[in-house]
Amino acid sequence: MSTPATQAAPVAGSVSPTFRRLHAAAVARIVFGVVWAIDATFKWLPGFVHGQTLGKELGKADKISVPVVHQWLELWHTVASWSPAAFAVGTAVIETLIALGLIFGAFSNLVFIGSAVFSFGIWSAAEGFHLPWDAPGMTDLGPSVGYIFASLGLYYAAAGSVWSADTVLQPRLGKLSWLAAKPAAV
Numbered sequence: 001m002s003t004p005a006t007q008a009a010p011v012a013g014s015v016s017p018t019f020r021r022l023h024a025a026a027v028a029r030i031v032f033g034v035v036w037a038i039d040a041t042f043k044w045l046p047g048f049v050h051g052q053t054l055g056k057e058l059g060k061a062d063k064i065s066v067p068v069v070h071q072w073l074e075l076w077h078t079v080a081s082w083s084p085a086a087f088a089v090g091t092a093v094i095e096t097l098i099a100l101g102l103i104f105g106a107f108s109n110l111v112f113i114g115s116a117v118f119s120f121g122i123w124s125a126a127e128g129f130h131l132p133w134d135a136p137g138m139t140d141l142g143p144s145v146g147y148i149f150a151s152l153g154l155y156y157a158a159a160g161s162v163w164s165a166d167t168v169l170q171p172r173l174g175k176l177s178w179l180a181a182k183p184a185a186v
Helices: 017-043 054-058 067-082 084-104 108-126 143-156 166-172 174-179
Strands: none
Touching (some): 017 084, 054 067, 054 084, 067 084, 108 174, 166 174
């Protein structure tokens, strides 16, 4: 039986396994933010911002015979058709905000859940669930499914608890403190 006097003292400068996991999660969060930033950069290109590619991205409904999926894709095609440029700029702004939130760890809980929901929207609308009707011989579910699980994984890994703006924001948000990750206990 070990007593406090016989237990090994922590080594100065050592980091607990919990903090190592949180630091690894923070690195994954930042790298994922860079991936979102690259994706957002493509959305700011003239072809997308001016709505020139939306017909291709959201025009898959004609190929779909499954009624509920056809209606879902048709809904998003109609919404984007009202104002293609506004829809495109809105998409670019959302992706940019997600990238910044991930990189800086600001409002992490909101960003993790919001990016999972947004990624589901991309997967279900622009990617058409990435099912075989999109292209014969398709062999994967598309990149947005990975974004969904990465976002949720970062949320459950508390990736906003260290190396983030949330360490300053969360205590100051009052009733809205749930939007930011709780700072890790030192």
